[in-house]
Amino acid sequence: MxxxxxxxxxxxxxxxxxxxxxxxxxxxxxxxxxxxxxxxxxxxxxxxxxxxxxxxxxxxxxxxxxxxxxxxxxxxxxxxxxxxxxxxxxxxxxxxxxxxxxxxxxxxxxxxxxxxxxxxxxxxxxxxxxxxxxxxxxxxxxxHPSQALLDLFTICTLLDPERPRLDLLADKKIAIVGDILHSRVARSNIWSLTASGAEVHLAGPPTLLPQLFADCGKDRAGKLFLHWNLEPALQDADFVMTLRLQKERMTQHLLPSLREYHQQFGITRDRLKLCKPNVKVLHPGPVNRGVEISSDLMDDPEFSLISQQxxxxxxxxxxxxxxxxxxxx
Amino acid sequence: MxxxxxxxxxxxxxxxxxxxxxxxxxxxxxxxxxxxxxxxxxxxxxxxxxxxxxxxxxxxxxxxxxxxxxxxxxxxxxxxxxxxxxxxxxxxxxxxxxxxxxxxxxxxxxxxxxxxxxxxxxxxxxxxxxxxxxxxxxxxxxxHPSQALLDLFTICTLLDPERPRLDLLADKKIAIVGDILHSRVARSNIWSLTASGAEVHLAGPPTLLPQLFADCGKDRAGKLFLHWNLEPALQDADFVMTLRLQKERMTQHLLPSLREYHQQFGITRDRLKLCKPNVKVLHPGPVNRGVEISSDLMDDPEFSLISQQxxxxxxxxxxxxxxxxxxxx
Amino acid sequence: MxxxxxxxxxxxxxxxxxxxxxxxxxxxxxxxxxxxxxxxxxxxxxxxxxxxxxxxxxxxxxxxxxxxxxxxxxxxxxxxxxxxxxxxxxxxxxxxxxxxxxxxxxxxxxxxxxxxxxxxxxxxxxxxxxxxxxxxxxxxxxxHPSQALLDLFTICTLLDPERPRLDLLADKKIAIVGDILHSRVARSNIWSLTASGAEVHLAGPPTLLPQLFADCGKDRAGKLFLHWNLEPALQDADFVMTLRLQKERMTQHLLPSLREYHQQFGITRDRLKLCKPNVKVLHPGPVNRGVEISSDLMDDPEFSLISQQxxxxxxxxxxxxxxxxxxxx
Incomplete structure (x- = not known):
């Protein structure tokens, strides 16, 4: 090896x-x-x-x-x-x-x-x-480096099963959606994906995606963008990474309700139409079905990479x- | 194999x-x-x-x-x-x-x-x-199928250690005693024992042995009998299977007291005299000593198959x- | 072997x-x-x-x-x-x-x-x-016999790495310090060390070291001494075994405070000057740093055998x- x-x-x-x-x-x-x-x-x-x-x-x-x-x-x-x-x-x-x-x-x-x-x-x-x-x-x-590396491996083996490698992502657009602020998974993924040369688009409500995350993109091979609404992040995306939402974020008044979160940032079949036709969705698990991602989409092998992850x-x-x-x- | x-x-x-x-x-x-x-x-x-x-x-x-x-x-x-x-x-x-x-x-x-x-x-x-x-x-x-299969294996290897098989039970009488209603062990055992052609006698207080259990005996090779007192079930029995009694059955008013239960359905050396001379007793464990079975009987290798189970x-x-x-x- | x-x-x-x-x-x-x-x-x-x-x-x-x-x-x-x-x-x-x-x-x-x-x-x-x-x-x-045997092995391999054996301790002085009364480690160590012919010196406050421990020394190869203050136990000692102090001893009024305990029986670099120059300190773990033993001493490989234990x-x-x-x- x-x-x-x-x-x-x-x-x-x-x-x-x-x-x-x-x-x-x-x-x-x-x-x-x-x-x-x-x-x-x-x-x-x-x-x-x-x-x-x-x-x-x-x-x-x-x-x-x-x-x-x-x-x-x-x-x-x-x-x-x-x-x-x-x-x-x-x-x-x-x-x-x-x-x-x-x-x-x-x-x-x-x-x-x-x-x-x-x-x-x-x-x-x-x-x-x-x-x-x-x-x-x-x-x-x-x-959470092993999570980001398994996300990377999942994506790269999809692009080239025989020879997964970082530069396969160079011209890809990847959206990371949700509670960026509290997520160690997001942080590790930002480092790996911006190292690959990909365009990384972060999307989440302002309470969960502070402006300071823009700094993570400095001096990296790829580019980093921040969005406080979902659509521009999904537009022509190749991959959508959703993050687990901790329910305690509501009691901390960082979110109005799970339902409202799903309406604004939940990934559904309909919203994926903004993305590239072959778009795939990832989630580090465990998933709150119907919150970060709609339940039917999660189980659809055409879109979901969750089990491959x-x-x-x-x-x-x-x-x-x-x-x-x-x-x- | x-x-x-x-x-x-x-x-x-x-x-x-x-x-x-x-x-x-x-x-x-x-x-x-x-x-x-x-x-x-x-x-x-x-x-x-x-x-x-x-x-x-x-x-x-x-x-x-x-x-x-x-x-x-x-x-x-x-x-x-x-x-x-x-x-x-x-x-x-x-x-x-x-x-x-x-x-x-x-x-x-x-x-x-x-x-x-x-x-x-x-x-x-x-x-x-x-x-x-x-x-x-x-x-x-x-x-709880693996429990019923290990009970079956325990009995059959006793009857023929070299070649344990279902038809060894064809002419046997087996009593199942206790809280039939709430027992997954009893249900699995009813299927295996009635498949063998054995006579299966269920015994327990009416609150824990509803009449509907008689239906389980329909169209089976063996025969199924229900008793709301112990004696007819034990009469000439070859094997007595006792079931674990959950203490919460009392607070649910399904039983007066553990002591009264033991007096009516507890298996003792004395009561085993009703059975065949070589009768053996089984229990899926853990045993409430002195409730389902008297403590000395449980430890007597002449009667108890608990450790073999x-x-x-x-x-x-x-x-x-x-x-x-x-x-x- | x-x-x-x-x-x-x-x-x-x-x-x-x-x-x-x-x-x-x-x-x-x-x-x-x-x-x-x-x-x-x-x-x-x-x-x-x-x-x-x-x-x-x-x-x-x-x-x-x-x-x-x-x-x-x-x-x-x-x-x-x-x-x-x-x-x-x-x-x-x-x-x-x-x-x-x-x-x-x-x-x-x-x-x-x-x-x-x-x-x-x-x-x-x-x-x-x-x-x-x-x-x-x-x-x-x-x-806690395996703990005493590993203490013995730790000491004996230090004295002769190739051939650790009991009689290496025959002329040694070993102090056991702390809550002797409640310690199963102390009891097992008393048996092994007095079997070796060593001089064993127990030291602790009177509430945690009752006189009756003197009886453990009867008819043993080694000698057993009790001390209600630390100094005579440490004097010229080759090894100092400290014992874990349970914090609940205070609420039981067997001890005034952890701080006072440390002042009277805590092992520090300064106090070790009473011992032999090559003295080593043992503790069965987990250590309350700064109570049984000072934190810097615990980490000093020149004195501490804790990791070898x-x-x-x-x-x-x-x-x-x-x-x-x-x-x-």
């Missing part, structure tokens, strides 16, 4: 990813996708290595995806759940991570409700001169664990 | 099981029981396949039994627990199942507090033209996963 | 451990520590065997350590968590253990908030003539599971 470009020990953010790194992830994921199409969907690559899933913020879906990726690389997995943990006994997060390091963990997958925790753990691992790699599985409203997730996470794990002496 | 008779992708209910299907499960389980008696209790049959345990209603005991069965077939397992899941984020049950499908799950073991959920998931899997098999691990008050559970679940999993191209 | 001295089926307490048994554990752990330094940290020793972690009292840290130890011996693991279990349905603890026995469990690792539960389960396993081994992973305020834990638990598991016919 092509691992030439890979020198990263940790994957925390996509802000400084190089095109060659994206391409390495995409090509490695493509070869694992081939493994996953076999009857025995397993390779011995990480046998005897330990992947610890430290999910301080619980998530069954993402944890299962990482757990399956690790098991298909033949790694042993440890699941940390905060409920029954030493954290409730007053241990610090860094001490928890150091305990898993001392037990012999090789790779740590970290999710935390606070931005910066995976970086802090990665810094501590480096300070201790350990060889442990840290993968950010979502930290607060900061980043989940499948891509396992292949992309295998690729990341493989690249990070094989970097060791 | 004899898999000739097997064409089912899903195991949801026993209502339409054919005798040949029962015999295939019994014989396959017998060969796995032999594997479990070795020092290395593992076979590579399902290597590289993924068994997802989606237990929307939590159960450590049944989940452990399925998890162990899957691991002994060398499958990888994923455990879904509703507490930390996307369900709390508003995702539908079908969307959860589709996510596990998209991740690459081969077999889904489903438990849910509502009747019909496993069937609905199986229908969705078929509609999507997936090859995933769905196994009902207990749905509401509907069915648990052991049979792993072999029968291995058989089901094997049969469902090997049906794939 | 040297297993000559091993005849124990269960490891419940260290009170009656023989020196040869300690040495067998230490030597076996040393050979597994060598396995853990390889890239593929796995041996096939317990392949096809089942280790059930029955943690009635939740603990992520200790459970992860046992789980990893079992996986590195290639065993299959089952995790029991009381939250979703049959216990809430009224099943007794012994019935839960018997269910796991009947499923085919080979080794049970038991943690329970009540002293005596692991022994009761071990007795029941023997009464049923099963070959299952029971390992006490902490029972109430009674014992965690690493030793996996090797020692592999050794125990190996010795108990290979004792079977």
């Amino acid at each position: 092509a691992t030439t470009a890979w020198t990263r020990r940790h994957v925390i953010s996509l802000i400084d990813f190089f095109p060659a790194e994206y391409d390495t992830v995409l090509q490695t994921a493509a070869s694992f996708r081939e493994v996953l199409s076999r009857r025995t969907k397993k390779v011995p690559t990480l046998q005897g290595q330990v992947v610890a899933n430290l999910f301080f913020e619980p998530s069954t879906r993402t944890r299962s995806s990482f757990e399956l990726a690790a098991k298909r690389l033949s790694a042993d997995t440890l699941n940390f759940t905060p409920g029954n943990s030493s954290l409730t006994k007053g241990e610090t997060i860094l001490d928890t991570a150091k305990t898993y390091l001392a037990m012999g963990t090789d790779l740590m997958v970290i999710r935390h409700q606070q931005a910066g925790v995976p970086q802090a753990i990665a810094d501590e691992m480096d300070r201790l001169a350990s060889l442990v790699g840290v993968l950010n599985a979502g930290d607060g409203q900061h980043e 989940v499948t891509s997730g396992v292949a992309v996470r295998m690729a990341l664990l493989y690249l990070m794990g094989s970097g060791k002496a | 004899a898999t000739t008779a097997w064409t089912r992708r899903h195991v949801i209910s026993l209502i339409d099981f054919f005798p040949a299907e029962y015999d295939t499960v019994l014989q396959t389980a017998a060969s796995f029981r032999e594997v479990l008696s070795r020092r290395t209790k593992k076979v590579p049959t399902l290597q590289g396949q993924v068994v997802a345990n989606l237990f929307f209603e939590p159960s450590t005991r049944t989940r452990s039994s399925f998890e162990l069965a899957a691991k002994r077939l060398s499958a990888d397992t994923l455990n879904f627990t509703p507490g930390n899941s996307s369900l709390t984020k508003g995702e539908t049950i079908l969307d959860t199942a589709k996510t596990y499908l998209a991740m690459g799950t081969d077999l889904m073991v489903i438990r849910h507090q509502q009747a019909g959920v496993p069937q609905a998931i199986a229908d969705e899997m078929d509609r999507l033209a997936s090859l995933v098999g769905v196994l009902n691990a207990g749905d509401g008050q509907h069915e 648990v052991t049979s559970g792993v072999a029968v679940r291995m058989a089901l996963l094997y049969l469902m999993g090997s049906g794939k191209a | 040297a297993t000559t001295a091993w005849t124990r089926r269960h490891v419940i307490s260290l009170i009656d451990f023989f020196p040869a048994e300690y040495d067998t554990v230490l030597q076996t752990a040393a050979s597994f520590r060598e396995v853990l330094s390889r890239r593929t940290k796995k041996v096939p020793t317990l392949q096809g065997q089942v280790v059930a972690n029955l943690f009635f009292e939740p603990s992520t840290r200790t459970r992860s350590s046992f789980e990893l130890a079992a996986k590195r011996l290639s065993a299959d693991t089952l995790n029991f968590t009381p939250g979703n279990s049959s216990l809430t349905k009224g099943e007794t603890i012994l019935d839960t253990a018997k269910t796991y026995l009947a499923m085919g469990t080979d080794l049970m690792v038991i943690r329970h908030q009540q002293a005596g539960v692991p022994q009761a389960i071990a007795d029941e396993m023997d009464r049923l003539a099963s070959l299952v081994g029971v390992l006490n992973a902490g029972d109430g305020q009674h014992e 965690v690493t030793s834990g996996v090797a020692v638990r592999m050794a125990l599971l190996y010795l108990m598991g290979s004792g079977k016919a």
Whole structure:
């Protein structure tokens, strides 16, 4: 497999990813996708290595995806759940991570409700001169790099199944719709998509899409546009990425109602007529049916890539664990 | 192994099981029981396949039994627990199942507090033209087929350890005692036992054994009888199946007290004198000691098959996963 | 591996451990520590065997350590968590253990908030003539033998990495500081350290160190001393073991405040000047930074053995599971 470009020990953010790194992830994921199409969907690559899933913020879906990726690389997995943990006994997060390091963990997958925790753990691992790699599985409203990479892989394999690569997006228009402000998925996707040279159009109500996001587009290969209504973002779009709407945004008075949100920013079959004929819709899940996207559209394989995203997730996470794990002496 | 008779992708209910299907499960389980008696209790049959345990209603005991069965077939397992899941984020049950499908799950073991959920998931899997098999691990008050099959296996291996088969029960009398109304275990057992040609005698207080259960006996090989007191059911019985009594039945005024229940329907050493001399007692567990069955009787290996039922559970679940999993191209 | 001295089926307490048994554990752990330094940290020793972690009292840290130890011996693991279990349905603890026995469990690792539960389960396993081994992973305020054995292994490998053995401690002075009264770790360590011939000095406030502990020193190879202030315990000590302080001891009026506790019994760089120049500090974790031990000292590899203890834990638990598991016919 092509691992030439890979020198990263940790994957925390996509802000400084190089095109060659994206391409390495995409090509490695493509070869694992081939493994996953076999009857025995397993390779011995990480046998005897330990992947610890430290999910301080619980998530069954993402944890299962990482757990399956690790098991298909033949790694042993440890699941940390905060409920029954030493954290409730007053241990610090860094001490928890150091305990898993001392037990012999090789790779740590970290999710935390606070931005910066995976970086802090990665810094501590480096300070201790350990060889442990840290993968950010979502930290607060900061980043969720494996989600953006699986979105990228889903789109690029659609454009060229044999050779998914970043420059396939160079002349594409991609809309990201919804609660940009609170979304770590949006942030990571903005970095990957603007790196590709694509036109990225953000759309959402002003309360959820502040002007400062325009800065993310500076000095990137692609271009970034902000819209406070949906239509200009959808116009001739090749791909529409919808974001999960947290219901608590209403009690925070950032939104009038889910119904009104759906009327203004919900993706429906009708609205997709503004886009390119072959437009595809993505969503990181779990979907609030009838809010971010109409229920029938979500289930329509002609438009929806949602199930491919989940499948891509396992292949992309295998690729990341493989690249990070094989970097060791 | 004899898999000739097997064409089912899903195991949801026993209502339409054919005798040949029962015999295939019994014989396959017998060969796995032999594997479990070795020092290395593992076979590579399902290597590289993924068994997802989606237990929307939590159960450590049944989940452990399925998890162990899957691991002994060398499958990888994923455990879904509703507490930390996307369900709390508003995702539908079908969307959860589709996510596990998209991740690459081969077999889904489903438990849910509502009747019909496993069937609905199986229908969705078929509609999507997936090859995933769905196994009902207990749905509401509907069915719990693997429990009835392990009960059947426990009884039949006692009657002929080498060649357990359905027709061994043809001339037997079996009593099922307790809360028939709310029991998915009773429903599945009624289908399997009446299919065998046995005489099945249901006994329980009228509040927990409505007359409509008589209909289950129509057009079956065996015969079904209802009793609102214990004695006629126990008279000359070969096997007595007791059911777990939910304590909340009292607050629902379906029962006066646990003590009174035990006096009327609790199985004791003394009452077993009505039965055949070699009578055996079963219980699906967990037992309320001194309620459904007296504590000393439960621990008496001369009468109690409870521990054999648990052991049979792993072999029968291995058989089901094997049969469902090997049906794939 | 040297297993000559091993005849124990269960490891419940260290009170009656023989020196040869300690040495067998230490030597076996040393050979597994060598396995853990390889890239593929796995041996096939317990392949096809089942280790059930029955943690009635939740603990992520200790459970992860046992789980990893079992996986590195290639065993299959089952995790029991009381939250979703049959216990809430009224099943007794012994019935839960018997269910796991009947499923085919080979080794049970038991943690329970009540002293005596692991022994009761071990007795029941023997009464049923099963070959299952029971390992006490902490029972109430009674014992935590694997913790004391990993402490011993950590100290002995420091003194002789090639050949860790009990008699290395014969002329050493070891201080155990803190809440001795409520500590199962302290009790197990008192048995192992006084068996070695070391001088063991207990230090703590009178409310947490009753006079009756002096009795533990009777008829042991080593000597046991009690101190209600810190200085005489630290004087010329080779090793200082600190114990975790439960914050609820304050509400029980056994302590004035955490701050006052730290002033009187907290281990700091300054106080260590009383000890031997090469003194090392241990703590079973999780640490309340700035209470039992100052935060900077905890992180100082010149003094702290805390991270080595965690690493030793996996090797020692592999050794125990190996010795108990290979004792079977």
